[in-house]
Amino acid sequence: GAVVSQHPSWVICKSGTSVKIECRSLDFQATTMFWYRQFPKQSLMLMATSNEGSKATYEQGVEKDKFLINHASLTLSTLTVTSAHPEDSSFYICSAIPSAPSSGTQYFGPGTRLLVL
Amino acid sequence: QKEVEQNSGPLSVPEGAIASLNCTYSDRGSQSFFWYRQYSGKSPELIMFIYSNGDKEDGRFTAQLNKASQYVSLLIRDSQPSDSATYLCAVPPTDSWGKLQFGAGTQVVVTP
16 A cells, blocks of 8 residues: 555656656545655755645745646646756655555655756 | 754675664654665655654564654664665654655665
C-alpha cells in the first residue's frame, strides 16, 4: 500500500516551454502533497505544500508564478514549470500523506527528471 | 532555523557488519522521526519511523530514539551490498504539520 506515482518519469523540453508533472496517490487519498526538487549530490529541497481544494503554500524563494501547483482531487496534484529554463533542470519529486489514518508519514513518488535545453 | 544534522559520510561498512547512522535535531518539540533510504538517482523510500524513546526494530533495521539528547540513530545489521545508499533522517517541525525537515543524508557503502 501507500503507492505514489509520477508522470512523466523523464522529460526533455526546449527553453521557454512549460512542462506539467503529475503526482498521483494510487491506493489512498491525500489531502496534502508536497513537491521537492533535488539537484545532483544535494539533499531534497521542499518547494511547496499542495492542499486539495486550496492554494498551494510555497517555500521562501520559490516563485509561485513559475511553479504552478494544482491539487484538483484527493489523489492528484500537478506541478507546472512555466517558461522553463536550463537552470530549472532538476529531479522533481512529489510526496503524499494519507488522509486517514494519518501518521504524518510522507510517501514519495519515483520522481521526474527534467532537462531543459 | 531548526536543523537536522547527519554525518555526510561516506560510511564504509564491510558486508555482514553493523552500520550505525546518527542524526541530531534541534527542535525539542519534535515527536516523530523518520528514516528514508535513497538510492542514487531514485526517490526516497521509507524505512521506518519512531515516536517513543528507546528502540524500534524492523527486520535488519533498528531505530533508536533519545529525545532528551535530541538524538535518533539507525542501525543496519548484517549489512548487504544492496544497503549501499544514502540514508536520510527526517523530522517534522512542530510548527508545520506534515512537513519534514531532512538532514543532508549519510552515504553508506557496503563493501563485499
